[in-house]
Amino acid sequence: MSETEIIHKLKQGNETAFKELVENYRNMVVNTCFGLIHNTEDAEDVAQDVFIEVFRSVENFRADSKLSTWLYRIAVNRSLNFIRDNKKRRWFQSFDDTIEAKKEELNRLSSSDSENPETSLENSQRALILHEAVDSLPENQRVAFTLNKYEDLPYKEISEVMNLSVSSVESLIHRAKKNLQKKLHHCYKKKCI
Amino acid sequence: MKCKTLHNKLIFFLEGDLPEKEANEMKAHLAECESCAAFAEDMQKTLGIIHIEKSPEVNPFFYTRLKVQMENEEEKTRRSVGFPVWEKVLQPAFFSLLLLAGIYTGIKIGQPVTAETSHSIFAETELVPFLNEMETEPIETFLME
Numbered sequence: 069m070s071e072t073e074i075i076h077k078l079k080q081g082n083e084t085a086f087k088e089l090v091e092n093y094r095n096m097v098v099n100t101c102f103g104l105i106h107n108t109e110d111a112e113d114v115a116q117d118v119f120i121e122v123f124r125s126v127e128n129f130r131a132d133s134k135l136s137t138w139l140y141r142i143a144v145n146r147s148l149n150f151i152r153d154n155k156k157r158r159w160f161q162s163f164d165d166t167i168e169a170k171k172e173e174l175n176r177l178s179s180s181d182s183e184n185p186e187t188s189l190e191n192s193q194r195a196l197i198l199h200e201a202v203d204s205l206p207e208n209q210r211v212a213f214t215l216n217k218y219e220d221l222p223y224k225e226i227s228e229v230m231n232l233s234v235s236s237v238e239s240l241i242h243r244a245k246k247n248l249q250k251k252l253h254h255c256y257k258k259k260c261i
Numbered sequence: 262m263k264c265k266t267l268h269n270k271l272i273f274f275l276e277g278d279l280p281e282k283e284a285n286e287m288k289a290h291l292a293e294c295e296s297c298a299a300f301a302e303d304m305q306k307t308l309g310i311i312h313i314e315k316s317p318e319v320n321p322f323f324y325t326r327l328k329v330q331m332e333n334e335e336e337k338t339r340r341s342v343g344f345p346v347w348e349k350v351l352q353p354a355f356f357s358l359l360l361l362a363g364i365y366t367g368i369k370i371g372q373p374v375t376a377e378t379s380h381s382i383f384a385e386t387e388l389v390p391f392l393n394e395m396e397t398e399p400i401e402t403f404l405m406e
């Protein structure tokens with residue numbers, strides 16, 4: 069089924085078309101959500117909501133934009149909303165719970181490579197540092213950087229997802245990298261690892 | 262090149278964003294400066310995490326789970342739709358029915374009363390001569406007898 073065919077059938081409520089859409093785009097959507105949320109389970113939950121929204125609002129989809137652009141946009145919005153809600157929730161959560169969640173995240177990361185436990189522990193520590201550095205970026209820098217690095221999207225497509233000019237995206241990514249560099253240098257001097 | 266200059270451009274060098282001339286200057290500095298080389302290696306490793314994390318293994322039951330969630334949500338919306346129907350239509354209808362029933366029983370209860378009163382008016386007129394008789398006789402004489 070081609071993209072237009074999928075959309076056409078989806079508008080008629082065809083379930084096979086929906087299944088094909090999910091199979092074709094789930095990795096892309098989960099990966100985008102993960103890039104912003106940094107947690108596999110949460111990223112999958114948000115990705116599910118993305119597809120439900122797609123199914124329910126396919127009527128509003130305009131054929132002049134790419135399906136992937138539309139999916140990226142929904143995935144980004146949903147992930148950012150999830151992060152905002154999560155922050156609010158964390159505000160009421162105790163400090164211990166936050167630490168516990170971090171530990172679990174670390175365990176999951178380090179268990180991914182059981183053959184080489186030392187590198188995997190180092191990698192999970194690095195992952196935490198990277199996630200924290202990325203999370204500290206302003207929202208639009210974070211989105212542009214994530215789409216560029218996790219999804220290898222060219223600036224042109226990012227500009228379509230974010231409704232910005234290509235030069236704005238270029239500048240966002242440039243500033244994102246500068247900010248990350250600052251964070252990582254600070255961490256290196258402090259010997260975070 | 263100064264170490265500080267390198268630190269300010271390192272990420273762009275690692276990402277391949279620098280023009281060839283600048284990249285070569287960076288390479289030259291990294292070859293002879295141990296501390297900058299160590300920092301470069303550290304940053305490269307940290308940024309390399311993105312490549313490890315990319316394209317995660319998605320749960321094979323993703324679609325099945327999605328379908329279940331969609332059904333659950335439909336159920337929820339059906340229930341949440343049911344509530345406004347009760348609140349907006351059935352509840353007012355129930356209360357107006359109750360009101361009408363009240364009025365009807367009111368009328369029903371009221372009707373025999375009016376019928377009785379007309380009856381009692383008739384009874385009163387019958388009673389009147391007797392009452393008048395009572396009135397004509399003073400209470401003191403009645404008690405004395």
Ligand SMILES: [Zn+2]
Nearest residue numbers: 263264294297
């Ligand atoms: Zn140096």
